[in-house]
Amino acid sequence: MTSINEQPIPAARPVIGEEEIEAAVRVLRSGRVVQGPEVAAFEEGFSELVDGRHCVAVNSGTSALHMLLLALGIGPGDEVIVPSFSFAASANAVRLVGADVVFADIEPGSFGLDPAAVEAAVTPRTAAVMPVHLYGHPAAMDKLMPIAAKHKLAVVEDACQAHAAALNGTPVGAFGEGGTFSFYPTKNMHALEGGMVTTADAELARTLRLLRNQGMEQRYANEIVGANMRMTDVAAAVGRVQLTKVGGWTEQRRANAAYLDAHITAANVTKPPVAEGARHVYHQYTIRVQGDREAAMAKLTEAGIGNAVYYPTPIHRLKPYWEPDQKAGRNWDLPETERAAAEVVSLPVHPSLGEGDLERIVNAVNALGESL
Numbered sequence: 001m002t003s004i005n006e007q008p009i010p011a012a013r014p015v016i017g018e019e020e021i022e023a024a025v026r027v028l029r030s031g032r033v034v035q036g037p038e039v040a041a042f043e044e045g046f047s048e049l050v051d052g053r054h055c056v057a058v059n060s061g062t063s064a065l066h067m068l069l070l071a072l073g074i075g076p077g078d079e080v081i082v083p084s085f086s087f088a089a090s091a092n093a094v095r096l097v098g099a100d101v102v103f104a105d106i107e108p109g110s111f112g113l114d115p116a117a118v119e120a121a122v123t124p125r126t127a128a129v130m131p132v133h134l135y136g137h138p139a140a141m142d143k144l145m146p147i148a149a150k151h152k153l154a155v156v157e158d159a160c161q162a163h164a165a166a167l168n169g170t171p172v173g174a175f176g177e178g179g180t181f182s183f184y185p186t187k188n189m190h191a192l193e194g195g196m197v198t199t200a201d202a203e204l205a206r207t208l209r210l211l212r213n214q215g216m217e218q219r220y221a222n223e224i225v226g227a228n229m230r231m232t233d234v235a236a237a238v239g240r241v242q243l244t245k246v247g248g249w250t251e252q253r254r255a256n257a258a259y260l261d262a263h264i265t266a267a268n269v270t271k272p273p274v275a276e277g278a279r280h281v282y283h284q285y286t287i288r289v290q291g292d293r294e295a296a297m298a299k300l301t302e303a304g305i306g307n308a309v310y311y312p313t314p315i316h317r318l319k320p321y322w323e324p325d326q327k328a329g330r331n332w333d334l335p336e337t338e339r340a341a342a343e344v345v346s347l348p349v350h351p352s353l354g355e356g357d358l359e360r361i362v363n364a365v366n367a368l369g370e371s372l
């Protein structure tokens with residue numbers, strides 16, 4: 001039970017502090033709010049998180065994925081291999097460019113694309129593979145990159161939950177042809193809303209800059225068909241403030257996760273796996289619960305512990321995917337995805353947690369062991 005002086009612990013707590021507010025007000029007072037110097041400075045600053053790659057800011061993580069697929073020339077007739085165990089935006093971006101989504105399963109016990117399943121899903125139409133660094137843990141890029149190279153597939157990293165995660169020293173967003181990040185308020189850092197595409201390819205970066213701005217580099221000299229996916233300077237100014245803090249926040253997330261790892265002992269709870277060489281940035285601290293998950297979540301909520309399931313329905317079971325697949329007689333065999341969707345629960349791990357909060361989370365989780 002939550003006692004009177006124990007406030008519930010939220011699952012996430014976006015930071016909009018005085019510095020963020022001052023930065024936004026400074027830009028608003030300048031009268032210049034659309035994409036300009038703040039966006040350019042944000043791109044340059046973010047580049048340090050991705051080994052100096054080119055960075056192109058857009059208005060959301062979904063736009064980043066959408067624009068990157070467009071810039072790579074992926075469209076009708078192409079297939080893109082995507083995990084079904086992700087947020088719908090991963091697959092939506094593929095459908096938005098008119099390409100076909102091919103779902104591949106995740107690794108047993110883990111949450112990232114299974115390299116063997118990816119290889120088995122390759123067809124002559126496969127144009128790209130989209131590893132998702134879910135919960136802030138890098139996908140198995142060491143195994144996925146050689147498979148992509150062998151079959152000449154573009155690698156589009158969905159790093160929307162994984163700012164500053166890395167595998168064997170290489171940051172996510174610096175492996176593939178392109179990487180994408182989100183700055184939605186609940187992500188590890190935000191820019192009110194926003195997204196970033198990262199790439200080592202200067203030509204691709206130029207195409208992305210054109211695509212986000214009506215195909216123009218010079219005003220009214222449109223070179224290609226583009227959209228308006230620009231980030232505002234207000235958002236970028238907020239993002240620049242957050243960029244100075246994300247390093248410290250990430251260390252705090254990792255320390256919070258280490259505390260939970262060390263103290264959660266419930267036998268029917270599996271703690272988050274970390275692959276060898278992986279730097280997990282704990283966008284989520286996601287456990288698996290064996291037993292009645294709904295009852296477990298109700299008990300956590302009763303104890304004032306924020307909790308949530310990301311994601312209860314795998315993408316292939318969502319209506320815009322399920323219905324056309326049913327019509328076409330296509331049935332995906334994704335047992336690990338189904339298992340994960342039925343077992344996962346994410347606990348608070350955000351940097352605003354205090355030691356007392358962490359103790360309360362541990363006590364509530366360990367108490368589940370006695371009741372399920």
Ligand SMILES: *Cc1c(COP(=O)(O)O)cnc(C)c1O
Pocket residue numbers: 060061062063086087089090132158160161181182183184194195
């Ligand atoms: C948040 C998220 C996105 C989309 O980012 P938005 O900024 O919300 O558009 C895409 N993929 C994953 C895995 C995400 O978590």
